[in-house]
Amino acid sequence: MPSNPAHENILNNNTDFRNPWWQEAALAIDATITEQAQAHQNNLTKPQGSLGRLEEIAIRLAGIQQKTLPVIENVGVYVFAADHGIMDEGVSAFPQAVTAEMLKNFVAGGAAISVLSKSLNADLVVVNVGSLADEEILPDVVHRVVNKSSGNIAKEAAMNSEEFEQAMGVGSEMAENARFHHQHLLVGGEMGIGNTSVASALICHFTNKTAADIVGPGTGLDAAGIQHKQRIVDQAITTHKDAIQCPEDALMCLGGFEIVALVGTYIRAAQLGIAVLVDGFICTAAALAATRINPAVAPYLFYCHQSAEPGHQAALTALDAKPLLDMQLRLGEGSGAALAVPLFQHAVALHNNMATFADASVSDKLDA
Numbered sequence: 206m207p208s209n210p211a212h213e214n215i216l217n218n219n220t221d222f223r224n225p226w227w228q229e230a231a232l233a234i235d236a237t238i239t240e241q242a243q244a245h246q247n248n249l250t251k252p253q254g255s256l257g258r259l260e261e262i263a264i265r266l267a268g269i270q271q272k273t274l275p276v277i278e279n280v281g282v283y284v285f286a287a288d289h290g291i292m293d294e295g296v297s298a299f300p301q302a303v304t305a306e307m308l309k310n311f312v313a314g315g316a317a318i319s320v321l322s323k324s325l326n327a328d329l330v331v332v333n334v335g336s337l338a339d340e341e342i343l344p345d346v347v348h349r350v351v352n353k354s355s356g357n358i359a360k361e362a363a364m365n366s367e368e369f370e371q372a373m374g375v376g377s378e379m380a381e382n383a384r385f386h387h388q389h390l391l392v393g394g395e396m397g398i399g400n401t402s403v404a405s406a407l408i409c410h411f412t413n414k415t416a417a418d419i420v421g422p423g424t425g426l427d428a429a430g431i432q433h434k435q436r437i438v439d440q441a442i443t444t445h446k447d448a449i450q451c452p453e454d455a456l457m458c459l460g461g462f463e464i465v466a467l468v469g470t471y472i473r474a475a476q477l478g479i480a481v482l483v484d485g486f487i488c489t490a491a492a493l494a495a496t497r498i499n500p501a502v503a504p505y506l507f508y509c510h511q512s513a514e515p516g517h518q519a520a521l522t523a524l525d526a527k528p529l530l531d532m533q534l535r536l537g538e539g540s541g542a543a544l545a546v547p548l549f550q551h552a553v554a555l556h557n558n559m560a561t562f563a564d565a566s567v568s569d570k571l572d573a
Contacts, residue, residue, distance in 0.1 A: 227373055227468075231475035231501040234268040242267035245274075248561040258529065262507070262549055263556035269480050269505060270389070274557045277550050280327035281388035282539055283379045283470060284311060284318055287335040287462035289399035290357035294437045296402045298425040304398050305338035311396070311538075312345035318394055318538035325546050328386065334375050335462035336397070349375040351462045358406060358441040362448070362458045364465070369453065372462045376469020384477045390549060391474050392482045393491070394539020395463045398424070401514065402434055404490035406441045406459040408520045410449065411493050415439065419516030422535075452497040460494070467491035468498065475502035482542035482549075485512035485534060489520045496524065507549075510534055510541030 242264045247253050254260065266275035286308050292301045310316045311331045314323065322329040333340070335351040351371045355363040364372070383391045397403075401423035408419050416438035422431055445458035456465050468491045474481050483492045483506050496503050508521060510530040521528060529548060534541045562569045 226377065227472045228499055229476060231472075231499065231505060232478040234504050235271040236268070238271050238273055239264060239268035241273045242275075242556070245561075246556065248563070249556075249559040250562055250565050250567050251559070256552075256555060259548065259552040259555060262552040265504070265507075266480055266549070266553065267556075269478060271478070275389075275553055277389045277553050279386060279388045280325055280390045280392065280546055281383045281386065282318060282322045282327050282329045282392040282394060282543060283332060283383075284329070284394035284396060284539055285332045285334050285375070285463035285466040285470075286338075286396040287333075287351075287400075287464075287466075288337050288354040289397055289403055289461050290354050290361070290363070291359055291402050291437065291441070292399040293357050294359050296434045296437055297398050297423060298430065299398050301337065301398050304336045304396060307396050308333060308336065308338050308343055308346050312343065316538060317536055317540045318543060321540060321543040325543060327392070327543070327546070328388065330379065330382070332375065332379060332466065334372055334466045349378070349466075351375070355403075355461045358403065358459050359437050359444065362445070363403070363460050364457050364462065366457060368462070369457045369460075369465060372465035373469035376466040376471070377473040379466070380470050380473035380477055380479065383474065383479055389480065390482055390546060391470070391479050392484070392539045392542045392546070393467050393470055393488050394484055394542070395467060395487045395491075395537055397461055397463050400461050400463065400487050400537075402438055402441075403459065403461045403464060404487045405434075405516055406438050407455060407464070407490045407494060408516055409438065409442055410455050410459060411452075411497060412519050412523045414516070414519055416442070419519060421513075421515040423514070452494055455497075456494055463487075464491045464494070468495045471495040471506060472499050472502050475499075475505035479505070481506050482545060483508050484539045484542040485510055485537060486514040486517045486520070487537055488539070488542070489517060489524070489526075493520050493524060507545075509545035512541070
């Protein structure tokens, strides 16, 4: 068994993959509770709406949790890692070996998301969905390897249907784990050298944009490197254009195992009634795919930050999403979503603990 307590009782996924579980509706948001939460907010000792998006967060969480006074006691952070065949095309400033090296760094506590998770007292679960990492030297990583790497999307499909279903199942398993551990917020993160190219291809597909509109520096490419990366992403889109008939096809042709696992996590979390904090560029590409597969998951997804990656805005626009933070981050790992967790905690604390006008004997607004 892994030594990290956050990995204890990880549930094995026994989903029958002959049934498309990911198309089943999300748990319905409780409209009555949402109205009651809004009324509660309106009676707190402040001008209505004066706490801005903090009020919106608390009200949405109330509807999701089906409690007028929502709670945030446990937070789960799930980082999915995988390698990518598109690295054969020289699209990253870092070597592919960094994926495995960062897996080690995550569980050793040295990565940004490791530090943030510890600071938040959140459970961090690192999942190897399909990397070249040596499993034997990484006992604190949850190994659910679909394949050692996805295919080179510039020339072939990223994965076959069986691999797609398996990666979706990994995501479902982690969402089930979040429910098992009573985690009220689920933060998704990712790691995979080359995955900004993969995410760019997916965003191009779902937004009908060109690579020139979407592709950015990723891990730090110079201008020539960005132009090369744009050509490779355009090549990938052209290669698979005729084969993509549905969102699942797009993920199989253009995706990566960690991105598909995130899609599965987002969808299953929504089916289980768990709020999801979406990180930056890569995670938003996964959210875009998830909402195209299953639009009912949308109310469960909170977009946490505006990435410095140029194509992120196109994805957010397609999702009609307004991120909570703009810190010029482009790290990934779930770091931007983790930074937003205190906003959710403060939103719930204000919603639950502020006095009403009646409680505090404070005069309410005069009638017009």
